[in-house]
Amino acid sequence: MRIAWFRPTDTDAANPLDGTATLIDELRCTHDIDVIVDARAHDFVWQQLQHPWDLCVFELDNTRAHQFIWGYLPNYPGLVLLASLDVANLRIAAYASRAVVVADPGLSDRLKARFPSANVRYAPPFAGHSRPTGADLSRTRADRGADTAATRPVRFAVYDRRARGGRLIERAFERARSAGATFDIVPPEPGPSALERSDVVIAPAWPPLHSPLTSLLAAMAAGKAVITTETDATAEWPAIDPQTWRPRDLAVSDAPIAVTVDPRDEEHSLMLAIRKLSADAALRDQLGRAARAWCEAHATAAQAASAWMAILQEAMSLAPPLRADDASKQFFVDGTELARDLRREFGLGDVYEWPSDPGTRIPDPGSRSSHS
Numbered sequence: 001m002r003i004a005w006f007r008p009t010d011t012d013a014a015n016p017l018d019g020t021a022t023l024i025d026e027l028r029c030t031h032d033i034d035v036i037v038d039a040r041a042h043d044f045v046w047q048q049l050q051h052p053w054d055l056c057v058f059e060l061d062n063t064r065a066h067q068f069i070w071g072y073l074p075n076y077p078g079l080v081l082l083a084s085l086d087v088a089n090l091r092i093a094a095y096a097s098r099a100v101v102v103a104d105p106g107l108s109d110r111l112k113a114r115f116p117s118a119n120v121r122y123a124p125p126f127a128g129h130s131r132p133t134g135a136d137l138s139r140t141r142a143d144r145g146a147d148t149a150a151t152r153p154v155r156f157a158v159y160d161r162r163a164r165g166g167r168l169i170e171r172a173f174e175r176a177r178s179a180g181a182t183f184d185i186v187p188p189e190p191g192p193s194a195l196e197r198s199d200v201v202i203a204p205a206w207p208p209l210h211s212p213l214t215s216l217l218a219a220m221a222a223g224k225a226v227i228t229t230e231t232d233a234t235a236e237w238p239a240i241d242p243q244t245w246r247p248r249d250l251a252v253s254d255a256p257i258a259v260t261v262d263p264r265d266e267e268h269s270l271m272l273a274i275r276k277l278s279a280d281a282a283l284r285d286q287l288g289r290a291a292r293a294w295c296e297a298h299a300t301a302a303q304a305a306s307a308w309m310a311i312l313q314e315a316m317s318l319a320p321p322l323r324a325d326d327a328s329k330q331f332f333v334d335g336t337e338l339a340r341d342l343r344r345e346f347g348l349g350d351v352y353e354w355p356s357d358p359g360t361r362i363p364d365p366g367s368r369s370s371h372s
Contacts, residue, residue, distance in 0.1 A: 001030075001031045001032070001054045001055060001312065001316070002031075002032045002033075002034070002053045002054045002055075003027075003031050003032065003033045003034070003053060003054065003055050003056070003057060003312070004034050004036050004044065004048075004053040004055075004056045004057070004076075004078075005024060005033050005034065005035050005036065005056075005057045005059075006036045006037075006041070006056065006057065006058045006059060006069045006072060006073075007020065007035060007036070007037065007059040007069075008037065008038065008059070008063070008065035008066050008068075008069075009037060009065070010035055010037055011024050011025070011035055013025055013128075015128065015192050016127070016128040016192050016195060016218040016221065016222060017128065017192055017195065017214060017215060017218050018128055019126060019127065019128040019214045019217065019218065019301075020059060020081070021128065022126070022127075022128045022301035023126065023301050023304055023305060023308065025301070026301045026302055026304075026305035027305055027308060027309070027312075030309070031312070034053070036072075038065070038068040041068055041071075041072065044072065048076070054316065055078050055079065055312065055315055055316060056072070056073075056076045056077075056078030056079070057078055057079045057080075057081060058072070058073045058078060058079070058080050058081065058097075059081045059083070060073075060080055060081065060082050060083065060087050060093055061083035061084065061086075061087060061212075062083075062084065062086035062087050062088060070089070070092075073092075073093065073096060073097065074092060074096040077096060077097055077098050077320045077321055078097060078098055078315065079097060079098060079099055079100075079101055079311065079312070079315050080093050080094075080097045080099070080100045080101065081101050081102075082100050082101065082102050082107070082111075083212045084107070084209060084210045084211060084212060085107065085110065085209045085210055086210050091115065094111065094114075094115040094118040094120075095115065095117070095118055095321055096321055097118075097119075097321060098119065098315045098318040098320070098321065099118075099119035099120065099121050099311065099314070099315055099318065100118060100119065100120050100121070101120075101121050101122075101123050101308075101311055102120065102121075102122060102123075103122070103123055103124065103125040103126075103212070103213070103304075104122075104125070104209060104213070104232075104233050105122055105232070105233075106208060106209055106231075106232040106233060107209045108120050108121075108122045110209060119318065121311050121314075122307075123304050123307040123308050123311060124299070124303055124304050124307060125212075125213045125217060125233075125299060125304070126217065126299045126300055126301045126303060126304040127217035127218055127220060127221035127295045127299050127300070127301075128214070128217075128218050128221070128301070152184075153182050153183050153184045153278070154182075154183045154184070154199045154200060154277065154278045154284070155183070155184045155185070155186050155197060155198045155199045155200070156173075156183055156184070156185050156186065156198060156199070156200045156201075156202060156274065156278075157185075157186040157188075157194040157195055157197070157198035157200070157201050157202070157219075158185070158188065158201075158202045158203075159188075159201065159202070159203040159215035159216070159219075160202070160203070160204050161210070161211045162204070162206065162207070162211075168266060168267050168270075169202060169204075169270060171267055172267050172268075172270035172271045172274060173185065173274060175267075175268075175271040176271045176274040176275045176278065179271070179275055180275075181274060181275045181278045181279065182278060182279075183274070183278040186198050192218075195215070195218060195219060195222060195224070196222075198219075198224060199224065199225065199284060200224065200225045200226070200227065200274075200277050200278075200284060201215070201216070201219035201224045201225070201226045201227070202226075202227045202228075202270070203215045203216035203219060203226060203227075203228050204228060204229045204266075205228050205229055205231060205233065205234070206229040206231065206263060206266075208229075208231040208232060208233065213233060216228055217295060217299055219291075220257060220258070220291035220292065220294065220295050220299075221291075221292060221295040221296075221299070222292070223288040223289060223291065223292040224288050224291070225258075225259070225277055225283070225284040225285075225287040225288050225291070226257075226258045226259070226287070226291060227242075227258070227259045227260075227261065227270065227273045227274075227277070228258055228259075228260055228261075229260060229261055229263055229266070230248070230260040230261065230262055230263065231263075234258070234260055237257055237258060237260070237294075238254040238255065238256050238257055238290075238294075239256055239257065239258045239259065239260040240256045240258070240259045240260070240287075241260070241262075242259050242261060242269045242270075242272040242273040242276065243262075243265070243269060243272060245276065248260065254290075254294070255286065255290035255293075256286075256287060256290060257287065257290045257291040257294045258287065258291060259273045259276075259277070259287070261273060
């Protein structure tokens with residue numbers, strides 16, 4: 001199957017924060033996938049007319065880098081890989097696609113309830129390619145005579161998408177320092193640098209359904225001790241409660257893989273977790289090793305690719321969606337309007353036309369029959 005995969009950047013399999021890159025690598029074993037980024041998207045329309053792709057996949061998130069995708073998503077119905085509920089015009093994404101794919105069961109249930117006639121599919125979350133663990137990096141530095149974690153303060157990295165969440169975490173750090181904790185905070189930097197330089201990662205993934213698990217799983221796969229929030233997505237994980245330092249579920253026999261804080265006591269629980277993990281090297285190592293082992297068993301790209309293979313195959317059999325009654329015309333402008341006018345002037349007709357009546361089934365520009 002030839003697939004056009006729209007995303008804001010080229011895939012970077014070496015970047016653990018680019019989880020989708022590992023998924024695309026797995027799927028390329030059986031599919032021909034072309035990544036379409038903003039700089040190359042203007043060529044997509046004529047290339048699609050000359051040699052149509054079988055299916056389009058659109059990664060959507062609430063960032064400026066994803067905005068160019070909206071010009072193509074409604075005009076070439078395919079699959080939407082949805083990162084969170086924060087995506088603007090979510091109704092268009094749900095109803096102008098063959099199916100919406102999410103990596104959170106809670107988000108899947110929420111979308112099905114909000115858009116009952118949309119096709120929503122679940123594919124399990126997964127970690128990107130992992131870098132060497134903190135312990136591995138320390139041994140490498142020791143071989144070069146560099147500083148190790150034993151001779152410097154513990155380093156914390158924070159990945160938090162909330163607009164006001166940063167201040168809450170800052171207060172937790174301040175309270176931990178006031179209580180005698182010693183640590184450094186790795187400055188937030190683009191790419192995987194902060195993750196590689198850290199010993200502990202705070203990735204709240206809060207509020208639920210608004211933050212993807214990418215950074216959290218990347219940290220776990222890299223063998224870092226992690227602090228996150230107790231949510232539906234993490235409730236089944238073997239985790240430690242920072243208020244008691246005991247497993248949250250006494251019946252869980254697996255080694256804890258994370259420290260999860262109660263959102264009703266977030267700042268105080270964060271402070272307790274920061275104090276403990278900044279001083280307890282054995283616990284950090286225990287959590288990091290268990291987290292990496294858990295990811296290797298439960299959150300691999302190969303496991304996600306297996307679910308995606310079935311979803312891709314199903315998408316080919318799904319009819320193009322119905323055009324929503326109140327869909328704004330701006331979403332169905334694909335940049336070919338001038339070319340269409342010129343074709344009509346020469347009596348060549350149009351390649352395809354959008355139906356004038358709402359509720360009419362949208363013709364599929366990606367199907368080969370529409371270009372015959």
